[in-house]
Amino acid sequence: MHSNLWIEEKFQDFLGLKFKVEKVLFSGKSEFQTVDVVETKGHGKMLLNDGLVMVTERDEFAYHDMISHVPLFVHPAPKNVLVIGGGDGGTAREVIRHQSVEKCTMVEIDGMVVDACKAHIPQTSCALNDSRINLIIGDGVKFVKDTNEKFDVIIVDSTDPIGPAQPLFGEEFYQDVYNCLADDGIVVSQGESSWYAMDIQQSLLTVLNAVFPQCYLYSFSNLTYPGGLWSFTFASKKYHPVNDFEPKRVDQSGLNFDYYNAPLHSAAFALPSFVQKGLNGLISN
Numbered sequence: 001m002h003s004n005l006w007i008e009e010k011f012q013d014f015l016g017l018k019f020k021v022e023k024v025l026f027s028g029k030s031e032f033q034t035v036d037v038v039e040t041k042g043h044g045k046m047l048l049n050d051g052l053v054m055v056t057e058r059d060e061f062a063y064h065d066m067i068s069h070v071p072l073f074v075h076p077a078p079k080n081v082l083v084i085g086g087g088d089g090g091t092a093r094e095v096i097r098h099q100s101v102e103k104c105t106m107v108e109i110d111g112m113v114v115d116a117c118k119a120h121i122p123q124t125s126c127a128l129n130d131s132r133i134n135l136i137i138g139d140g141v142k143f144v145k146d147t148n149e150k151f152d153v154i155i156v157d158s159t160d161p162i163g164p165a166q167p168l169f170g171e172e173f174y175q176d177v178y179n180c181l182a183d184d185g186i187v188v189s190q191g192e193s194s195w196y197a198m199d200i201q202q203s204l205l206t207v208l209n210a211v212f213p214q215c216y217l218y219s220f221s222n223l224t225y226p227g228g229l230w231s232f233t234f235a236s237k238k239y240h241p242v243n244d245f246e247p248k249r250v251d252q253s254g255l256n257f258d259y260y261n262a263p264l265h266s267a268a269f270a271l272p273s274f275v276q277k278g279l280n281g282l283i284s285n
């Protein structure tokens with residue numbers, strides 16, 4: 001019994017977010033990070049890596065809808081999709097809801113994250129045994145360097161740029177991502193907070209601009225990441241995220257979402273003025 005247990009996520013060196021914990025379901029330390037799954041009072045089950053909140057049952061749909069359906073509805077017929085990271089399974093779960101997707105390769109570096117989520121968070125991990133998901137436990141940086149496959153959409157569902165995720169924010173990685181994308185390919189990446197990490201957004205977009213002809217940022221609202229407003233980057237060889245998006249395809253898909261919808265898709269690319277100013281010159285027209 002943990003009747004008065006709270007966990008505090010310490011973000012950077014000046015902010016703490018506290019969550020009431022009902023029960024600790026799993027605690028482990030892999031060669032990459034600490035991995036904890038807890039049952040919280042307000043947000044359902046929660047995965048933490050190195051003490052940072054990754055997903056909660058209550059709001060994971062917002063993150064997973066927006067990281068996956070935005071690129072998958074811009075690309076006219078995504079067949080081969082790569083997810084890097086995303087060990088909780090929520091992104092791969094959403095990817096394979098698209099009928100055009102024949103194969104979703106997921107490369108997660110830490111088997112402990114996958115195992116802990118399979119055991120304790122079926123809400124996100126439920127699709128990981130699907131025959132269209134090719135789950136590889138390995139380093140995404142090495143995978144994109146070595147693969148001969150071409151992907152229509154690549155989704156970088158990573159932790160913050162520390163430890164094994166650090167190279168996922170660098171130019172060499174994105175050059176390799178470019179090389180294994182099809183001629184009309186799209187890459188979407190976990191893009192941090194405009195409130196608290198504009199420096200990371202600037203640096204990631206600078207890297208993307210060095211490699212891709214079109215680079216954008218889009219945002220969504222969530223409950224458990226610091227600041228509430230969180231972002232993804234969208235880099236593309238061919239398609240514009242709004243002008244090449246056909247809203248009617250969302251209805252035609254027959255899919256039902258709790259966060260994503262066609263008007264929100266376009267609206268997410270409209271940035272607050274402080275973000276426009278901070279990212280001046282880094283967002284394509």
Ligand code: SAM
Binds near residue numbers: 088107113138159
């Ligand atoms: N939604 C989450 C967030 O933004 O907080 C991210 C979810 S997912 C749990 C992130 C995963 O990226 C982690 O499980 C971590 O192990 C994985 N990861 C970090 N570096 C990686 C790498 N180089 N290759 C593959 N996976 C990596």
